[in-house]
Amino acid sequence: MHANCYSKGGYRDPLNVVAELIHKGVVFWVSDGALRYRAPKGSLSPAELQSVHNASSLIASMLEPDPRSATDIRRIRESRLWRAPLSFTQLAHWQFRMQSGGRPLREVASASQIEGRLLTDVLAEVVDDAVCRHDTLCTRIVARGDVPLQEIIGTDPPALEIINLEASKDCNRGAEIRHHFERAVVDARDYAADPLARAVLLKFSGREHVLILAMDHIVSDGCSLALLLNEIWTAYAQRVNGHRIDLPKIGMQFAEYALRQRAQSRSILETARYRNSYFNASRLPVDLAPTSNGGHGGWGCRHFWIDQYTLAELRKWVRTNRTTLVMAVFTAYVAAVLRWANIQEAVVQFMIDGRMSAEIDHTIGYFAFPIFVNVTLGGGDRFVDLVKSLTGEYCKALDAADFGLSQSESPRPQYTRSASFNWLPSSYHVGSNQLGHVEHAVRHSRLDVAVPIPDTVDGDADYDPAMVISERDDGLLCEVRFPRCRFSSSGIDRLARQMTRSLAAMINAPESRVAGLQTE
DSSP: OTTSSBOTTSOBOHHHHHHHHHHTTOEEEEETTEEEEEOOTTOSOHHHHHHHHHTHHHHHHHHSOOTTOOOSOOOTTSSSOSEEEOOHHHHHHHHHHHTTTSOOOOOEEEEEEEEEOOOHHHHHHHHHHHHHHOGGGGEEEEEETTEEEEEEOOSOOOOOEEEEOTTSOGGGHHHHHHHHHHHHHHOOOOTTTSOSEEEEEEEEETTEEEEEEEEOGGGOOHHHHHHHHHHHHHHHHHHHTTOOOOOOOOSOOHHHHHHHHHHTHHHHHHHHHHHHTTOOOOOOOOBOOTTTTTTOOSEEEEEEEEEHHHHHHHHHHHHHHTOOHHHHHHHHHHHHHHHHHTOSEEEEEEEEOOOOSGGGTTOOSOOOEEEEEEEEOOTTOBHHHHHHHHHHHHHHHHHTOOTTHHHHSSSOOGGGGSOEEEEEOGGGSOOOEEESOSTTOEEEEEEOOOOOOOOOTTSOOOOOOEEEEEEETTEEEEEEEEETTTBOHHHHHHHHHHHHHHHHHHHHOTTSBGGGOOOO
């Protein structure tokens, strides 16, 4: 029963209770193999004492001496934990991966092309420094009974793997990059044993390299990937220019964030209950002919492009209507989903970066989570009306944010399986930059390499489509991910065309009724 924070019948996860007690000033430690604690006399209720007793062995395992330390007593309130419970987002991802074969997948990944004379020893140094700086980059997930915990390993940080491909022909370069990129994403087998973050440098010549970074989603997200890339190149520039590495201070490691989140679980639950009281549970109808996908399971992915001209016109429309580019595109997506599915009500998940405190601005971890936007389309609603109503519902959803708690519940509420929208701003795509002295100057730029999505026939695939939009200088790259057991590729292509029509109608006829939008 530890997998959930709460369950029917009033059960509370003892780890959440213990986290609350820690932040109330109770101190726990292990002495002679037994759990000890100190608290003001009479401050613990009978229920809290029972929770501590029920979880004593689990708590003790979190407080065992850190193998990196000579001390015999490891207190959980030290500045850097070495074991901690999972955050809600981590727990939800863990449950999903356990239903999908149980293997890690380093899907938060990028490939950067590097041109110029690269000092590989300096790059290796700054990568190692990043691993030492961010506990999540040397984290494993271990199970104590049926409870997963994050554990920061005490071994040396993994070195930058350098692969010499100078003998490779130029015509094979693209295939080599894709091969090693896929290997970095999929070659881990065990959450408790294999690195959940990898850095690989492909050397094609003395002046041509490709840097691959790949992290499992349980320890990272898109914002964290952009942060890591920025830190690596900032530190590299500092070193080649003869300076010491000087990066912003990390206010809180991710393990401490997870512990604090557990301490606040009671108030987060109350917010979730309030939200659940008014959410409808509409799901999109299955759009799948028996042979549409040739019997394939797992996840599919379809791409389409919103060109630079449409993006420029959309930016003008945004200024005229005093909204944001993200909200305008979100409105077009909601309109497309409702018309495509021929429904008037839905809950649409809007992914946010989850960095709601300055303490975690420079921390790598899985902070991103969805807020749940309640959508109702009236027969007379125009696009300008829909933008306004969605803006209001977005603000309500943000106020009711649950930090991923509802996703971690079992069974998951239906609205956590609804259609989702994820906007990746241009800041996530570290552009071309020149670094260092002229003698050691390098230029780096992100390559568009598709992250492989392995087939997951036996996993939990009861989800509606997920739209991921990447903001680029020359347009918007749109990617629709969908379970092939529920939706056909041709159906998703219709959704993409519906999205294009929604944007065109919004730009050219904002006073037109959404319900009148043409469908196929």
